[in-house]
Amino acid sequence: MMTDPTIPVTxxxxxxxVDNELPAERRGDVERWLATHPAEAERVESWRSMAEAxxxxxxxxxxxxxxxxxxxxxxxxxxxxxxxxxxxxxVAAFAVGNATGWVAHGAASSPSLLQNLTGEALDAHRLYVVxxxxxxxxxxxxxxxxxxxxxxxxxxxxxxxxxxxxGLKLVGGRLLxxxxxxxxxxxxxxxxxxxxxxxxxxxxxxxxxMRYVAEGxxxxxxWAERGVSYVVSGSSxxxxxxxxxxxxxxxxxxxxx
Amino acid sequence: xxxxxxxxxxMIPALRRYARALxxxxxxxxxxVQDTLVRALRSERLFLGGDIRSWLYxxxxxxxxxxxxxxxxxxxxxxxxxxxxxxxxxEAEGRDIxxxxxxLVEEQRAVLLLVVLEGMSYRxxxxxxxxxxxxxxxxxxxARAHVRAVIEGERPTLRRVK
Numbered sequence: 046m047m048t049d050p051t052i053p054v055t056x057x058x059x060x061x062x063v064d065n066e067l068p069a070e071r072r073g074d075v076e077r078w079l080a081t082h083p084a085e086a087e088r089v090e091s092w093r094s095m096a097e098a099x100x101x102x103x104x105x106x107x108x109x110x111x112x113x114x115x116x117x118x119x120x121x122x123x124x125x126x127x128x129x130x131x132x133x134x135x136v137a138a139f140a141v142g143n144a145t146g147w148v149a150h151g152a153a154s155s156p157s158l159l160q161n162l163t164g165e166a167l168d169a170h171r172l173y174v175v176x177x178x179x180x181x182x183x184x185x186x187x188x189x190x191x192x193x194x195x196x197x198x199x200x201x202x203x204x205x206x207x208x209x210x211x212g213l214k215l216v217g218g219r220l221l222x223x224x225x226x227x228x229x230x231x232x233x234x235x236x237x238x239x240x241x242x243x244x245x246x247x248x249x250x251x252x253x254x255m256r257y258v259a260e261g262x263x264x265x266x267x268w269a270e271r272g273v274s275y276v277v278s279g280s281s282x283x284x285x286x287x288x289x290x291x292x293x294x295x296x297x298x299x300x301x302x
Numbered sequence: 303x304x305x306x307x308x309x310x311x312x313m314i315p316a317l318r319r320y321a322r323a324l325x326x327x328x329x330x331x332x333x334x335v336q337d338t339l340v341r342a343l344r345s346e347r348l349f350l351g352g353d354i355r356s357w358l359y360x361x362x363x364x365x366x367x368x369x370x371x372x373x374x375x376x377x378x379x380x381x382x383x384x385x386x387x388x389x390x391x392x393e394a395e396g397r398d399i400x401x402x403x404x405x406l407v408e409e410q411r412a413v414l415l416l417v418v419l420e421g422m423s424y425r426x427x428x429x430x431x432x433x434x435x436x437x438x439x440x441x442x443x444x445a446r447a448h449v450r451a452v453i454e455g456e457r458p459t460l461r462r463v464k
Contacts, residue, residue: 057439060446064417066424091450095399096418099323102396103419106319112332115318117311120340157330 163267166244166276174240181217206296241279266290402452410445
């Protein structure tokens, strides 16, 4: 079929040209047209580099070994819930490296579970940080009692981390229902009244890399380590939040959960 | 192993690539692939021939739509990786494209990935999404314009990082 080179090139044709969907007899017309339309030529060029960037970013996935949970024979036999549990258990190998590696790397596991309990922790944070008279059940002055009580009820060693280094003082804590069992909830406050909370629960996630979430003027960092999931919620200043979470993280490391 | 299963198995690496770019989270992506495979195996007897590849991409695309609906009420995790001075040029570029993809609406992201990353024809994508080719083309055009704007910072409001 003959095409009329005087017909102006359309937007659709430019895309079809880049995606090799243009009829061969029209390609020449488009190329000649582009030669006299530098702005359009530049746009077409940007689509090509966009394609290169996409391939550069994602093509390596094709060469990754296929995880066992995608093995067809296994999929025939087992429903997905079991497999998820097996995966969560198998990422125990998660290791926290040096200072730079602590947030960026590591194996992620069950993001949806971590997401769910981060949602719960944020709800609790928003509910209680506005409380003036009853923000906590047990005040920070009774720290030893608070730790003892939460340890007994949560079935793991609960120690209120020292956050003085970031200017935060323990207001106190309470027991909360978590998605899979009791959760400890500790509140801290700065001299200016800025409040942070530390939510922790055993939720069946062995280990998960640190994730960040922001909702309105509240943000949170969530991770799991040795079977305990932690959510530190507070101001929307990410640097400040990271500083606080870092201290919590370092101390939970020492306590061992 | 049946020919059907062999064809499905051969598609797993490419499905993982598409899912990874679509869901932007390795575990969520493999969940999608896993659910796609389970559904495909269950429907083996219902599959009356045709293009297994398109069929698998259709299942995955639809599952992702449902997943996003159920995720709507959950907080959305973001990577904590803004200022890594060690990132090489390629890595930084990879992050840019990732961030730009994240700002696309669902249907546009799927079209862009199916056409550009997976090399599907407009016709195949139209079938996968169940829409006319014209809709595929306008989604593709909008996706490209948007990604370009984000990467080149033509829309400062989109680049502002809190």
